[in-house]
Amino acid sequence: MTKLINGKEFADKLCDKLASEVLSLHSQGVEPCIAVILVGDDPASHVYVKNKIRRCEQVHIRSLEFRFEDTISEQALLEKIEDLNGDSKVHGILVQLPLPEHINDSAIIAAISPAKDVDGFHKESAGALMLGQDGFVPCTPLGSLMLLGDVLPTLSGLHAVIVGRSNIVGKPMASLLLAKNCTVTIAHSRTQNLPDVCKQADILVAAVGKPELIRGGWVKPGAVVIDVGINRVMVNDAPKLKGDVCFDEVKDIASAITPVPGGVGPMTIACLMYNTVEAARKQAG
Ligand code: GUN
Numbered sequence: 001m002t003k004l005i006n007g008k009e010f011a012d013k014l015c016d017k018l019a020s021e022v023l024s025l026h027s028q029g030v031e032p033c034i035a036v037i038l039v040g041d042d043p044a045s046h047v048y049v050k051n052k053i054r055r056c057e058q059v060h061i062r063s064l065e066f067r068f069e070d071t072i073s074e075q076a077l078l079e080k081i082e083d084l085n086g087d088s089k090v091h092g093i094l095v096q097l098p099l100p101e102h103i104n105d106s107a108i109i110a111a112i113s114p115a116k117d118v119d120g121f122h123k124e125s126a127g128a129l130m131l132g133q134d135g136f137v138p139c140t141p142l143g144s145l146m147l148l149g150d151v152l153p154t155l156s157g158l159h160a161v162i163v164g165r166s167n168i169v170g171k172p173m174a175s176l177l178l179a180k181n182c183t184v185t186i187a188h189s190r191t192q193n194l195p196d197v198c199k200q201a202d203i204l205v206a207a208v209g210k211p212e213l214i215r216g217g218w219v220k221p222g223a224v225v226i227d228v229g230i231n232r233v234m235v236n237d238a239p240k241l242k243g244d245v246c247f248d249e250v251k252d253i254a255s256a257i258t259p260v261p262g263g264v265g266p267m268t269i270a271c272l273m274y275n276t277v278e279a280a281r282k283q284a285g
Helices: 007-027 043-059 074-085 105-111 123-131 139-151 170-179 194-199 264-284
Strands: 033-039 062-068 092-095 159-163 183-187 203-206 224-227 231-235 238-242
Touching (some): 007 043, 007 139, 033 264, 043 062, 062 074, 074 092, 123 170, 139 170, 139 224, 159 194, 170 183, 170 203, 183 194
Parallel strands (some): 033 092, 159 183, 159 203
Antiparallel strands (some): 231 238
16 A cells, blocks of 8 residues: 655644744743745745745744845845844744846855755755765755655665756755665756656655656656655646646555655745754754
8 A cells, every 4th residue: 555645744743843842942042033035926935935934933933034026136135144144033044946037046045154054055055965964954855854764664775766956956865865875866857768767766756847747657666756846737727736746647656655735845844944943053052
């Protein structure tokens, strides 16, 4: 029987645990706080930020939201980040991506103090992860790893195939799985014979942003499938969320699979809470 990996339930439990840790920090005079910067009016970004702020409330993390028009200059955004870097009451800084075209994402991310980089996107965080050193891990791969650890007794020696090579998911996921002694393959849009490569996976992580790309015939029987995709598609004139995996075809082949929605998505936000509590704890010494 295929196990449905319930990311919502796992995320709720993690957040309950974090909420009591935050209350204990409060009693020590530390109030974990995240600043969230949202530029422009991308509807998906607004939904993500709203969900992040709602979770902060549940976990008793203070959140500060800064919204800017998409005409804001890169310089003005850099100055805002500098302010927040210097504000000792703010422990984490998140700039919701994507940013408007005239703003250089890399310059903005580089401006965030690595100590407050709760998204784990700064090159110092990325470098630390690659070198196996201490640093913030990007939330989606961290959440995916937690779910894998929950369904597999050990990851050691398993072949993990990650489809997608983004800085936010594919590359950090590869570092995490390598650190757990997996044999790691990163496949991408130029990979030859993608179905055959996927079929070798004991662990298949789909993070490409293409609805239902991964078909039933691409999956080895008994594999664990982590679907990172959140694609908004129209089905019979109604908007629907679809993963990167064709769930209906894969669900009876895999030994365990994350659904969309309710799989990896809630874990991304829970891990943002986790990183923010870590940031507050470290900054409080
Ligand atoms: N846009 C899509 N996913 C993310 C994320 O995890 N963090 C930020 N900052 N922006 C995003």
